Amino acid sequence: MLGDAKSEKSLNHDSNGSGRYQGPDNIDNKISKSSPINITSSFSFHNHKHTLTMANKYEQFRCQPRxxxxxxxxxYDLHLKPDLTACKFTGAVDIRLQIVSDTKFIVLNAADLSVDAKSVRFQSENASKGFETLNVELLVEDEVLVLEFSESLPVGVGVxxxxxxxxxxxxxxxxxxxxYEHNGEKKNMAVTQFEPADARRCFPCWDxxxxxxxxxxxxxxxxxxVxxxxMPVVEERLNGNLKTVFYQESPIMSTYLVAAVVGLFDYVEDSTPDGIKVRVYCQVGKANQGKFALDVAVKTLGLYKDYFATPYSLPKLDMIAIPDFAAGAMENYGLVTYRETALLYDEKHSAAANKQRVATVVAHELAHQWFGNLVTMEWxxxxxxxxxxATWVSYLAADGLFPEWKIWTQFLDESTEGLRLDGLSESHPIEVDINHASEIDEIFDAISYRKGASVIRMLQSYLGPEVFQRALAKYIKKYACSNAKTEDLWAVLEEESNEPVNKLMHSWTKQKGYPVITVSVKDSKLVFEQKQFLSSGSPGIGQWVVPITLCCGSYESKKSFLLDKTSQTIDIDEPSSLSSSWIKINVDQAGFYRVKYDDQLSAKLRHxxxxxxLSAMDRYGILDDSFALSMAGQLPLSSLLTLMGAYREEPEYTVLSNLIGVSSKVARIVADADSTLVNNVKMFFINVFQYSAERIGFDCKEGESHLDALLRGELFTTLAVLGHEETLKEANKRFQAFLQDRNTPLLPPDIRRAVYVAVMKKVTSSDRSGFDSLLKVYRETDLSQEKTRILGALGSCCDPDIILEVLNFLLTSEVRSQDVVFGLSVSREGHEVAWNWLKKNWGHITNTWGRGFLLTRFVSAIVSPFSSLEKVKEVEEFFASHGKQPSIARTLKQSIERVKINAKWVETIRNEKNLADCVQELAYRKY
Known part of the structure; x- marks a missing residue:
């Protein structure tokens, strides 16, 4: 699964399908005539004393993680009948079981269902009679269904x-x-989304x-x-205005990968050289927007077949765009579901960033068909x-398909997000204990995805790509159609490489955090020290086995070693080079750690x-490490700003993109620390970006690169936010042309978000014409990517009254629930408005988004930007007064920690001597 935002009868076991449950003509009547147990509420016993007795009776099954x-x-023989008008469904399931020990109980998962108690029956192959239930009981909070039988069930197979x-x-x-809409009429479709633990909301199962x-x-x-x-359809039977569709039996798989979608769709299709039929489904009329994803999918299946030395294991692959979808995409076996923005690409109205996202998301989900579906995590x-x-392999695929994108350099953005979250004391290990289903959603985060992908890249770099690939192929074959743990992977890699993989990786997956490696010159030698890095600047306690790489003055020779102690001294082959050459540690940022250089080494790297x-990856890494060190109080802000000036003529998109991100964060924190510095800081950043802005221009050039197209949008968005008057004027001129002609070449997709931000920067309560015009564009477009572009720009306004109107608009029916999070990032002037809005609407927000991970986005987006300890107290008091909510507990702690870090950074900046002089010199420097 991928998040969005940068994110589904008699039993006969013969194989021809003739023994499937035939229930279409009588299933509803049978259920309506019985006495259902309502699994959405408390126990279904009228006697309160008896209810307590039953609760105690099944206490052994409570609060158990497994x-x-x-x-x-x-x-499972599963029959589902959705009613798209009444928005209900009925179902029946026959589950073939292996009873492995003498028991009177069968315990499985169920939630939000009404089970027909009289229909529950167990038929053993070892006994002629059926077994009726004595009690059917739901443990509501644990989402566990307990079936108690009057006598022990015989060991062996039964149904x-x-x-x-x-x-x-x-x-x-x-x-x-x-x-969705079809011919002007609003319609419903039925969709499944079961990861991590929601198959139980569709049918009783071992979830x-x-x-x-x-x-x-x-x-x-x-x-x-449709x-x-x-799996593919094996038979359809028409019965009046209904049809019963039978599907081929699936290979062995986990419940979270089961999928069904029912609605009106168009599709485009192609086949792999192996004859695997691949289709992209979408709303009627949008089929052409699926062609790019289709091409990527067909090629990616072939690439993964070679890389994993194992072919795709199903006879077909369907991918479908869903209008309402909480995550970015979901890897259901053979039926992958996506947000429209992650699957559809419109040649005319989608930006280069949209194209790249489609490619990487498709590659991510198809990687799961091997890593996740064929071989599945044990827990x-x-x-x-x-x-x-899947994150790491998606870059491998994208690089193979689009080498001109320099995607491995862009991968550093993944590492950065992982490093930033893992720099919090409220982070968690890659391997985190899960004791209840309610805890699972919060670990679909930058640690599992981005840190996980980064330590894989680090390990691949250490072992070498050939050895690593052979080991992965061996791992896939060994655990195909089964489950595996982290240690199982390490064992295969260690066997194939003859390297101490378990020892190396244990410290990276079992403990949270990562080290900062301090490097200094002493007696013509390099001294390395490791300490846990925390963004707060507080001391940490971790220790790692760190694969260190370094080069001195040239990339022609590279030295490497494992740093498994708190400190170590390294000899350089030519000691004289220490005084004359630059030294770069963590070559090409392959390792998941930060580096702090002494003043002498830092000055040479800046030069x-x-x-x-230096390589683009190393230029990126030096900037990112310096930003993190400055935030932690280990590097003066003046030193960071001076370093940023060295990037004025930076040619690489990914490095400039990181520079843009750093400048945005620095500008905000300076505004909180000392308002007298703000104008000079903004002027300095505008000067830094002017070189690239003049080179790239507002208009795309014939034959320009994909990376230039990406850069244009980010660059002019930042200049607009910084208040660059020429950018604001040009953007508003182009927007007016766009309002007159939606196909004008003056506003291509790559700069639309920049232009929309510039429009909102000019909006005030007395002149809201730009805001009203943007809302009109939003209402008229049916392209999801355009809607999210607009939502992401609306909060850029500096007028608090307009910000409140924007936030209230997010809660209207005009904005799909999945898209609200795109509008939560607001200007600094809107922070307090957003916080008050969150408090006022918290009840509605939790009722609407409280059963999924999207709720965490409200907390992190609105709380994290603050920078005062007074706000920490206010936030803590508000959430404490609203009761415990396990689904946001970790996110809330992380957000509060970020506020504390910001507050500490603000105080450090206020106390930094000569900062004002440095900022003024940089702002008025002549290039």
Whole structure:
């Protein structure tokens, strides 16, 4: 799964499908005539004393992170009948089980369902009679269904059967509804999204990744609709205005990968050289927007087949764009679901950034078909095995398909996000203990994805790409159709490489954080020291086995060693070079750590940057490390600003992009620290970016690179935010032309967000014409990418009254629930307004977004930018008064820690001597 924002009868076991549950004509009547147990509420017993007794009786099954192993599922025969008008569904399931020990209980997961208690039955192959339940009980908070039988079930194979019903919810999880328009009429589609633990909201099941089984799925739907599932259709039966669709039995897989989608769709299709049919489904009329993703998918399947030395394991691959989708995409086996922005690309109206996102997201999800689906993590503690590897491999694929994108340099953005989150004391290890399903959502974060991918890149760099690839292929073959833990991967890599992989990686996955390596020259030698780096500047306690790489004055020779102590001294082959040459540690930023140089080494590196002797990756790394050290109080802001001046003629997109990000954060923190410095700081940054702005210009050039197209949008957005008058004037002129002609060449997609930001910078309560015009564009477009561009720009306004109007607009029906988070980033002038808005609307926000990870975005986006200890107290008091919410607990602590870090940085800046003189000199420097 990928986040968005830079983010689904009688039992006969023969194989021809003739024994599937036929229930379309009588399933609803059977359920309505029985006495359902409502699994959305408390126990279904009228006697309160009896309720307490039952609760105590099943206490052994409460608060357990894992289901008991009395029974193991082998195959599900699942029948679902969604009602898209009433937004409900009915279902029946026959689960073939292996009873492995003597028991009167079967314990599985269920939530938000009504189970027909009278339909629950177990039929053993070792006994002629069926077994009826004595009690059917839900442990609501634990989402566990306990089936108690009157006698022990015989060890061996049997079939558990039951019927149930539920609601097609609007929470974008479980079996839910999404809306779309067709011929001017609003319609519903039915969609599944089961990761991490929401298959239980669609059907009773063993909803844990280790409980793999095969699935035979049957859907009963209106005959005019398209019905998709993981596997190809083997038969359709028409019955009036309904049809029953039978699907081929799946290979063994986890419940979170089961998928079904029902609605009206167009598609484009192609096939791989191996004959795998690949389709991209989308809303009617948008099929052409699926062609780019289709081409990427077909080529990526071939690339992964070679890299993993294992072919794609299913007979087809469908990818579908869903209008309402909480994550960026989800890797359901054979039926991958996406946000529209992550799958569809419009040649005319999509930006270069949209194209790159489609390519990398498709590559990420298809990597999961091997790393996650074929070989699955044993438990959520090992989530990073799925997400870290899929993130890393997606760059491998993108580099193979689009080498001109220099995607491995762009990968450093992933590392940076991982480093920034892991620099908090409220971070967590890559392998984090999960004790309840409610805790899982929060670990779909930059640690599992970005730090995970970064330590994989570090390990690959250490072992070498050939050895690493051979080991991965061996790992895939060994654990195919099974589950694995982190240690299983290390064992294969160690066996293949003869390197101490477990020793090396143990410190990176079992403990949170990472080191800062301090490097100094002493007696013609290099002295290395490692300490845990914390953005707060506080001392840490961790110690790592660090793969150190370094080069001295040239990339022709590189030295490497493992730093497994707190300090170590290294001899240089030519000691004289220490006084005459630059030295770069962590060559090409392959390692997940920061480096702090002494003053002598820093000065030489700054000169090497200006004279363009360092690689783009190393120029990026020096800047990023310096920014982090300044935030932590280990480097004066004046030193950071002086270093930033060395990047004025920087040619590489990714390095400039990081420079842009750093400048935005510095400008904000300076404004909080000393308002008298703000204008000079902004003038300095404008001067730094002027060289690139003049080179690249507002208008795209014939034959220009993909990277220049990416840079143009980011560069002019930043100049607009900084208040560069020429940018604001040109942008508003182009926007007026766009309002007259939506196809004007003056406003190509790559600069639209920049222009929209510039328009909002000019908006005030007395002149809101730009705001009203942007809302008009928003309402008229049906392109999701355009809508999110506009939402991301609206908060740029400096007028608090307009900011409040923007935030209130986010809560209207005009903004899809999935997209609200794009509008939460507001200007510095709007921080307090956003906080008051959050407090006022917290009840509505938690009711709407409280059952998924999107709620964490509200907290982090609105709380994190503050920079005072008074605000920390206010935030803590507000959330303490609103009760415990496990789903945001970690995010809230991290956000509060960021506020404390900002406050400390503000105080450091206020006390820095000669900062004002330095800023003034830089602002008025002549280039």
């Amino acid at each position: 289901l008991p192993k009395f029974a193991i599922p082998k195959r 558990l059967s039951m019927r149930f019903e539920g609601t097609l919810n609007d929470q974008m999880k479980g079996f839910y509804r999404s809306t 844990e990744p280790a409980c793999k089984a095969t699935f035979k799925i049957t859907l009963e739907v209106p005959s005019e609709l 019905a998709l599932s993981n 959520w503690t090992h989530l990073w095995l799925n997400e870290g590897f 090497a940057i200006e004279s363009k002797r």
